[in-house]
Amino acid sequence: MPQALIFGITGYAGSALARHLVGRGWSVRGIGRSESAADDLETLGVEVEIADVGEPEELEGLGRPDDHVFYLVGSISGHPDWTKRVGLDGVVNAAAALADAGIASFVLVQTMAAYGRGSDETITEATPTQPNSQLGRVSLLAEEHLRDALGAGGFPARFVRAGTIYGPGRRTVDALRNKRLRMLGGGENLSSRIHVDDLATVLTAVAERGRSGEVYLAVDDQPVSMADYFDHLADRAHVPAPGSTPKWLARAMIGGFGLTSKLTKGHAPLGHNLYALVTGNYGCSNAKIRSELGVELVYPTYVEGVESLLADEGDDD
Numbered sequence: 001m002p003q004a005l006i007f008g009i010t011g012y013a014g015s016a017l018a019r020h021l022v023g024r025g026w027s028v029r030g031i032g033r034s035e036s037a038a039d040d041l042e043t044l045g046v047e048v049e050i051a052d053v054g055e056p057e058e059l060e061g062l063g064r065p066d067d068h069v070f071y072l073v074g075s076i077s078g079h080p081d082w083t084k085r086v087g088l089d090g091v092v093n094a095a096a097a098l099a100d101a102g103i104a105s106f107v108l109v110q111t112m113a114a115y116g117r118g119s120d121e122t123i124t125e126a127t128p129t130q131p132n133s134q135l136g137r138v139s140l141l142a143e144e145h146l147r148d149a150l151g152a153g154g155f156p157a158r159f160v161r162a163g164t165i166y167g168p169g170r171r172t173v174d175a176l177r178n179k180r181l182r183m184l185g186g187g188e189n190l191s192s193r194i195h196v197d198d199l200a201t202v203l204t205a206v207a208e209r210g211r212s213g214e215v216y217l218a219v220d221d222q223p224v225s226m227a228d229y230f231d232h233l234a235d236r237a238h239v240p241a242p243g244s245t246p247k248w249l250a251r252a253m254i255g256g257f258g259l260t261s262k263l264t265k266g267h268a269p270l271g272h273n274l275y276a277l278v279t280g281n282y283g284c285s286n287a288k289i290r291s292e293l294g295v296e297l298v299y300p301t302y303v304e305g306v307e308s309l310l311a312d313e314g315d316d317d
């Protein structure tokens with residue numbers, strides 16, 4: 001029976017991956033922080049350990065021979081110290097804990113932040129990286145660390161850059177209904193998206209059939225502008241379309257929230273990392289996951305994906 005070890009198993013994508021793998025007969029274990037989410041997963045037969053990836057001693061002895069390891073700890077928002085702690089220090093600690101375990105694969109899941117402002121051309125795995133945010137720089141440092149471990153000792157690292165992960169349970173419709181979600185600068189920029197269930201399929205394929213050292217873009221077939229995506233979702237869910245905040249105002253707000261965040265030691269609602277990601281132009285190709293890994297998507301575009309989201313959870317997604 002194939003076996004998985006998922007860092008971030010209690011999170012949105014990590015828990016979906018756990019359910020996907022259990023459904024395919026895998027033995028699944030994972031690391032998370034939230035006890036209540038862990039309880040839910042344990043009813044599926046998944047073993048969850050509460051540990052902090054920032055504390056190396058809490059990860060000792062985790063790996064087993066032939067484990068497929070998935071690293072889904074991180075966030076597109078949050079304080080820069082936290083971004084580094086989970087996005088770089090945690091990766092370094094996980095790799096150290098697993099170095100001699102004889103694992104089968106290590107799949108690092110990251111964002112499009114490595115591509116910075118993005119491009120007017122279609123982005124592929126061959127597109128040069130040019131980060132314009134701390135999140136992008138941290139993600140490339142983590143990748144570099146694992147590439148060094150691959151070169152030195154054959155650590156089987158693969159790199160997934162995922163588009164915006166969406167699906168049931170994100171409460172996006174709620175955010176639209178309550179006017180908590182706004183676009184920045186009109187939302188004309190392209191985003192590439194991936195339904196959370198399709199992401200689980202892609203990650204499984206990367207673990208089973210991917211090549212160490214390779215980058216794979218996990219996106220669907222059809223990039224869509226932020227404005228078109230949210231207008232379509234609002235229309236289908238019968239809620240108001242989001243308004244738009246000018247970029248200059250958003251940048252001014254980041255300065256204010258940054259100060260608030262420092263004072264409270266909390267997370268700013270809109271920081272530089274999130275601003276860079278949601279204003280980037282990421283029209284990405286999924287040709288490599290289709291041709292090399294044979295991935296078939298259940299939700300090839302946001303149009304099918306939005307229907308699944310409404311059908312699963314009604315207007316209360």
Ligand SMILES: NC(=O)c1ccc[n+]([C@@H]2O[C@H](COP(=O)([O-])OP(=O)(O)OC[C@H]3O[C@@H](n4cnc5c(N)ncnc54)[C@H](OP(=O)(O)O)[C@@H]3O)[C@@H](O)[C@H]2O)c1
Nearest residue numbers: 008010011012013033034052053073074075110162164165
């Ligand atoms: N959201 C997107 O659209 C998107 C797009 C591309 C890539 N990504 C990346 O994909 C990954 C998964 O995203 P997601 O949306 O599923 O994130 P999420 O729901 O916030 O899940 C993050 C997971 O990491 C765990 N975690 C956080 N800090 C930890 C720590 N110090 N030690 C151990 N575990 C810790 C969380 O545990 P608890 O929940 O128990 O606290 C949770 O299981 C992230 O790396 C994210 O950057 C996200």
